[in-house]
Amino acid sequence: MSGSVILETRNLTKAFGGLLALDKVDLSLQAGKITAIIGPNGAGKTTLFNLITGVYPVSGGEIYFQGGLLNNVPAHKRASMGIVRTFQQVHLFGNMTVLENVMSGRHPRSSYGFWEAALRLPKARREEESISLNAIKYLNLVGLGTYAEQDALSLPLGQQKLLAIARAMATDPRLILLDEPGAGLNTLEKRQLSDLIRNIREMGISVILVEHDMPLVMGLAEWVIVLDSGQKIAEGTAAQVQKDQKVIAAYLGEDVE
């Protein structure tokens, strides 16, 4: 399993009208590893995520997932293929409890439909059992087990982000994309997040993360890709990338936050 390529892009391009957000990007990501994508604001990192998850259609080039072409697969089919993501704005389901959010994540791994639900057939009841148990398992994985019955939005931001990860994990992914999971977290929460991400990797799941917090990224990532203005300008281990002249120039060019 390790040593194989889980995600590959060739000449990947995305244009919004006249604006070129991604410009012929070639990537080859190893399975079972934690890969970080960094770069100054506007580099195209979230656009890349949106292309991989199917939120936007590709303007040019190809994306391959586990060898298969991903380009025209509709967004909602990608979860059952094994690709899932979290959002910068979290996007929890505010009208549900913590547990129900994670149970929603079991959607692609369950199958009973309208009629079984409407008439409460045995198949529905059995699958609901299994959905519940799985959801509790993933809730415990992120450490939110005791909050199961609370309203999802009653949690503080750090825990909301963990909940979003639990929901994504419930889809039993092969590849999970985390969009700025550390934003807005304090030091303790970031440490818990790092541990969680490492746990996920231990489970054999490939992780891609977009992050601005350098210490967090450098401590976690086994491979780093640097984007700037829609192009890949460097890649390598954390140590290699930190010393790369082009990377330093790109970051110095942007305002200190």
Added chain:
Amino acid sequence: MLAWLKSKWAYLAISALLALVILVPFDWFLGRYTTLMIFIGIYTIVTVGLCLLMGYTGQVSLGQAAFFGMGAYVSAILSKTYGVNPWLAMLIAAVMTGAFAYIIGYPIFRLKGNYLAMATLGLGLIMWILFRELSYFTGGPDGMSGIPYLSMGGFIFNTPFKRYFLVWFFCLAVLLISQNIVRSRTGRALRAIHGSEAASESIGINVDQFKVKILVLSAVYASLAGSLFVHHLRFVSPQPFDFLASVKLVVMAVIGGLASVWGAIFGAGATRILSDEILLRFGQWDIVIYGLILVLVMIFMPGGLFVKLKELFERLRLRYRQRGVEH
């Protein structure tokens, strides 16, 4: 909300409701309100569909009366003019209405917010005009009468008493089915869509397909209600399916609480009692007061009357529990 439902209070409430429903049409109880209750039952069926559509997926429909009317007219025309068995006619009406909803569903849901509202408004009005103008089939603005009763074997539903139980059988069945759907994977998917369409897509929910499915479901419910409506009145005309009717349906859904299934009874009931019993006594002033009530309810209780009452109930229950702990 799940916790509330599992509590014994919920079972008590539902048992009380069931007892009430069964006892109402008897003369020694609330028999003189049987006809009112028939209408409440019929409108509850439409309202549940609307609650699911508006409350669970966050879409809006200002033309729901179109589906209601389609069910009514197809049932009426097939059973009166063409002598089709009324039950079969009812089934055909539901299939036709559902198919119509399916066809318009995908294109219409590409619109959002105000534009979606206007599209549903437009469709509702077009259907109403068709009901009014296709007089060869529909009897025009004066409608058509002589629609047969529903019957099972030799048993004919020819008294309000009998039709009451028929209507409420369907009503309770629809409520139970809807309750099951809401508490299932499908219900979670619907709520997810309302919460965040983007996140829903990312966990594998086909948002467009679900929206259309729920539209079709709400259309089928409305059609069923429409069929029951004409087999009760034995008469059909375009008047109960105009724009104001669609507005009233939305009001019923809102008062009942958009994210509530059982609240639909309350919403339909409160609205019907208001317009049939209370406002009647004000003569010409009835629609003035109706407009005023609409505005006030939407300003102060946009979540619905039923939900407000549930909140109050919860607060009382917590206070009751706290007192128990203190002792």
Added chain:
Amino acid sequence: MSTAQFVQYLVSGVTQGSIYALIGLGFTMIYAVTRIINFAQGEFVMLGGMLSFTLAHSLGLPLAPALIISILVASLVGAGMYVLAIRPAKNASVVSLIIITIGAAIFIRGLAGVLWGVDAVRPPVFTGSNSISFLGAYIHPQALWIIGTTVVVTIIVHLFLSYTMVGKALKACAINPVASSLVGINPRTMALIAFVLAAAVGGIGGVVMAPLTLTAYNVGIMLGLKGFVAAAIGGFKSPLAAVFGGLLLGIVESFAVAANWGPFTSAYKDAIALIVLMLILLVRSGKLAEEERAG
């Protein structure tokens, strides 16, 4: 079709279309500034006509003051509607706001029904009823008043929005409410002004139309719908486009009935506006789908 007939239908279409244009103007002003679709827009038109009847005919006031008072009262109703029904609703959802404006419309209509009864009424014409001959067609003088008033109002509104401080503030609020609030433009004041202006324009439409087409307590619904379609043609953003839309709709209606082709008998005349509306929405939904696909 002879020239005379053509001109007749054209004039009739432009006349009717002018009313739709004014109503569409009102819709657009409110929507652009507040993002609310005001279902009571047609009721302002109705009020203008009904009030001018009471003042000019029943109470025998001279024409000019009667018209001015009618328009002022309609504007006050618009202000009242905003202050009493819209502003208290704060962060209401799209559905809630729609129902609120519908409720307000029902309230106003009901009140009109109580005060004036259900019969149609006709206020006195402005300058007599002797038809003017033009290219073989006959034009009622009131029709000229309608068309002329629409032109004048359109020009005034355009100048107001482009060259006065208040007008420019309104425009700014319509384009970007957040940014304009940051530079000191109060969105609630702007909303109030939008409602008052829309009601005034509606009232003007009402007073100028009623002597020709009669009016009654329930004309607001259909007029409102047609004015809405006019605004929709204009994309709800441009007052000038709404005026164009109204005129277009009026002309299309007129010639569709004239052609007497298939389903377009006068019973279906109202349906034309709806069909136009659905076409616009269809086109819009098609464009949205295209955007999604092209990314």
